[in-house]
Amino acid sequence: MFIIGQLLINTVFAMITAYITYLFLKENFNIKIQLNFLVAFIACNGVLNGIVSTLWMSVLPIPGNLQFLKSIILTILNIILIKYLLRVEWLKSVLSFCLIILFVGVGNFTVPLIFYSVGINATPETINNNLFLFFIMNLIIYCLALVLIKFIPYAKLIGNIKNLTPVGILLFITILIMASFLGMHFVVHFDPVSFVIVLISSLSYFSFSAWYINIYHKYEMKKEEQKQQEFYNDSLANTLHDLRRIKHDQMNHLSVLYAMHQMNKYDAAASYLKEIIGTSQSIGNTAIYNIKNAGLFGLISSKVNYANSHGINFDLDTIGEVDSIPNIKISDLCEIIGIYLDNALEEVLNNGKLKLDMKILSTDESLTIRIENECTKTPNTENSSKGTDRGNGLVIANKIIASYKNISSSTIFDEKRMLFSQVLRIAKEA
Numbered sequence: 001m002f003i004i005g006q007l008l009i010n011t012v013f014a015m016i017t018a019y020i021t022y023l024f025l026k027e028n029f030n031i032k033i034q035l036n037f038l039v040a041f042i043a044c045n046g047v048l049n050g051i052v053s054t055l056w057m058s059v060l061p062i063p064g065n066l067q068f069l070k071s072i073i074l075t076i077l078n079i080i081l082i083k084y085l086l087r088v089e090w091l092k093s094v095l096s097f098c099l100i101i102l103f104v105g106v107g108n109f110t111v112p113l114i115f116y117s118v119g120i121n122a123t124p125e126t127i128n129n130n131l132f133l134f135f136i137m138n139l140i141i142y143c144l145a146l147v148l149i150k151f152i153p154y155a156k157l158i159g160n161i162k163n164l165t166p167v168g169i170l171l172f173i174t175i176l177i178m179a180s181f182l183g184m185h186f187v188v189h190f191d192p193v194s195f196v197i198v199l200i201s202s203l204s205y206f207s208f209s210a211w212y213i214n215i216y217h218k219y220e221m222k223k224e225e226q227k228q229q230e231f232y233n234d235s236l237a238n239t240l241h242d243l244r245r246i247k248h249d250q251m252n253h254l255s256v257l258y259a260m261h262q263m264n265k266y267d268a269a270a271s272y273l274k275e276i277i278g279t280s281q282s283i284g285n286t287a288i289y290n291i292k293n294a295g296l297f298g299l300i301s302s303k304v305n306y307a308n309s310h311g312i313n314f315d316l317d318t319i320g321e322v323d324s325i326p327n328i329k330i331s332d333l334c335e336i337i338g339i340y341l342d343n344a345l346e347e348v349l350n351n352g353k354l355k356l357d358m359k360i361l362s363t364d365e366s367l368t369i370r371i372e373n374e375c376t377k378t379p380n381t382e383n384s385s386k387g388t389d390r391g392n393g394l395v396i397a398n399k400i401i402a403s404y405k406n407i408s409s410s411t412i413f414d415e416k417r418m419l420f421s422q423v424l425r426i427a428k429e430a
Contacts, residue, residue, distance in 0.1 A: 003058050005131045010057075011050030012137045017100060018045035018081075020142075024149065025088060025096050032399070033086055041085035048081075049074055075101070078187045089185075103148040107141030114140060253396065290318040291360070297332040298339070300358070312348055313355045320362035326428050332400050333426070337369060339393040340422045344373040347420075351376040367426045375420050379413060 019042055025031045056070045075097065082093040120133070242425035251275055260269035287303065291297045302318065325333060344356050353374035361368040401407050406427040413420050 002131065003054060006058055006134065007050050007054040009131070009135050009138060010053040012044045013142060014049030014053070015042050015046035016142055017049075017078075017104070019043045020146065020149065021078075021082060021087065021100050023094055024100060025092065025402070026084065026275075028096075029088070031086065031088060032396075037085055037087070041081060044085065045078065045081050048077060052077070098262050100145070100149070103145040104141055107144035108281060109138050111140050116382060125294050139278055177216075181199055218261045232402075287318045290320065290362075291322045293322055293325060293330065295324075295334050296322060299338055300341075301332045302340075303345065307345060307356060309344075310349060310353055312345065315355070315357045316360075317358070318360045318362070320360075322360060322362045322367065325367060325426065328404060328426060336397045336424060339397045340424070343393060344371050344420075344422070347375065348373050352360075364428070366428055369424045370421060371423075372419055375413075375418050378415070379420050 009421055016267070021042065022038060052074060053070070078097050079090075081092045082088055082097060083090055086093075088096070115137075117131075178358045182278075253272075256272060257269055260266075260272065288297065288300060291300060304314045304316065341356075341358075348356055353376070355374060357370075357372040359368075359370045359372075361370075398409070401424075403407050406429075408425050412423065413419065
């Protein structure tokens with residue numbers, strides 16, 4: 001009966017760990033997973049972790065100096081489950097589990113001190129032989145872990161870092177150090193003085209890790225800003241070069257047109273004039289150079305080029321400069337805008353109304369993006385008419401929008417003008 005109680009507690013809290021891991025991945029890396037895979041992940045994690053932990057604690061004769069092997073086995077097991085059931089990259093699997101265990105480790109350090117303060121000499125043997133203490137210990141650990149994950153910015157920085165390798169290595173080293181300290185001072189007896197010293201040392205290292213990740217994040221942001229500026233400067237330089245070339249050729253073009261007019265070759269003049277207009281249009285709308293964010297600039301540039309190549313008049317209007325956009329991942333913003341533009345471009349190609357308007361208004365308070373296209377019938381924003389395995393773009397966009405509190409979206413259809421508008425508003429202060 002005692003072993004069954006241990007198994008139940010181990011299984012329940014392992015399932016809680018699995019769900020916390022999923023929430024962390026969803027919030028930081030925007031993973032999308034089917035419900036049946038999530039249920040399978042939580043169930044497998046709970047059962048396997050529960051069985052291994054219970055066997056290790058109460059059934060198998062494992063000596064104290066080999067207890068660390070359980071943590072290694074469970075870590076490998078959990079990372080494999082994250083990788084294959086949640087379908088996450090290896091690095092993100094390792095990073096997410098290590099970060100969750102890091103916060104759980106802080107709770108592990110805190111529990112003996114709490115127990116000692118109420119007169120309980122908490123050692124592994126004492127807790128493992130008392131189901132009530134074992135349950136209370138796990139409850140305190142996971143309450144602390146949830147508070148840490150939810151309210152400190154340390155965890156929220158991870159999803160914004162592009163190169164996760166050094167962060168993952170640092171977190172793994174941090175866990176090893178905290179585990180070794182805990183093992184040395186919490187195996188046979190509990191000494192409050194040495195434990196407090198070790199706790200302070202571990203928390204200091206933990207704080208250093210948090211500081212390093214924050215500095216590393218700022219370093220990456222600075223590199224990204226430099227890349228954006230270089231990209232913007234190169235694009236602007238290319239356009240200025242084309243403008244100079246056209247200005248230089250202007251007199252030559254006028255001379256050719258005048259000669260054709262004098263020779264009454266009006267058809268040839270019209271054809272020549274059409275070529276000149278096409279060359280001028282290829283330069284693009286200079287309003288795009290108010291967009292100094294490289295990600296958004298690159299996305300809109302590619303869509304403008306696609307529109308021009310298909311004979312679509314893409315009218316872009318920008319008011320204010322669009323530089324850094326706080327409180328949203330640029331990858332999420334580009335995915336939303338890309339879906340909106342793809343839908344609008346596909347619609348005008350299908351209905352023959354080859355015109356698309358995009359207006360961007362940037363103020364100190366917000367960024368508003370409006371995309372408009374003409375329709376030949378009332379659009380259905382609830383269900384896609386594209387058929388099986390298509391038309392999921394708006395569903396994906398809405399899920400991303402729903403994950404941010406500072407973003408709102410709306411769709412407007414003007415029946416008189418048969419004009420469909422998609423509007424996205426981002427508050428710069430969440």
